[in-house]
Amino acid sequence: xxxxxxxxxxxxxxxxxxxxxxxxxxxxxxxxxxxxxxxxxxxxxxxxxxxxxxxxxxxxxxxxxxxxxxxxxxxxxxxxxxxxxxxxxxxxxxxxxxxxxxxxxxxxxxxxxxxxxxxxxxxxxxxxxxxx
Numbered sequence: 694x695x696x697x698x699x700x701x702x703x704x705x706x707x708x709x710x711x712x713x714x715x716x717x718x719x720x721x722x723x724x725x726x727x728x729x730x731x732x733x734x735x736x737x738x739x740x741x742x743x744x745x746x747x748x749x750x751x752x753x754x755x756x757x758x759x760x761x762x763x764x765x766x767x768x769x770x771x772x773x774x775x776x777x778x779x780x781x782x783x784x785x786x787x788x789x790x791x792x793x794x795x796x797x798x799x800x801x802x803x804x805x806x807x808x809x810x811x812x813x814x815x816x817x818x819x820x821x822x823x824x825x
Contacts, residue, residue, distance in 0.1 A: 713771060714818040715764035719791050720756055724813040727753045727788045731815070739765055739781040739819060757815065764819045785818035 720727065730753040734742040739761060746758040761783070769776055791812035797805040 712818060713764060713768040713820060714816060715760050715767055716814065716816050717756065717760045718814045719812050720753075720815060721810070721812050722753055722756075723811040724788050724790045726751070727757075727813050727815060730754050730757055731786050731788055734761075734783060735786055737783055738779055739776070739783065740778060742783055757817075760815060760817050761819075764817050768819050780821055781819050782822060783817065784820040785816075787816055789814045789816070 730751050746754040791814050794810040796808040800806045
């Protein structure tokens with residue numbers, strides 16, 4: 694069984710070499726808040742998405758803008774050239790739930806209310822339209 698898992702892991706690693714992505718883990722905001730921003734830019738051309746994120750009022754848009762720039766740089770690094778205008782698109786983007794820090798807040802009559810400080814992981818894939 695161990696050999697089969699190792700082979701599957703190797704296949705996944707090989708598949709990731711042909712894809713262009715960036716990951717951001719343990720972002721200290723709730724996944725729900727991040728998904729609002731992610732849904733705004735899903736499927737967009739990267740320059741248009743950067744403009745949308747730059748002028749968005751949401752705090753999560755700053756973090757996502759930096760991640761998108763990283764994914765573009767990864768594409769340029771693997772292809773040894775600059776991306777042209779209108780060439781790159783956000784092919785896939787998703788938000789997963791990260792660790793939840795559990796804290797206690799003092800409450801009346803000696804009780805304590807539980808505070809859940811959520812975090813999230815964002816994965817962003819870029820590619821050309823013909824690559825899909």
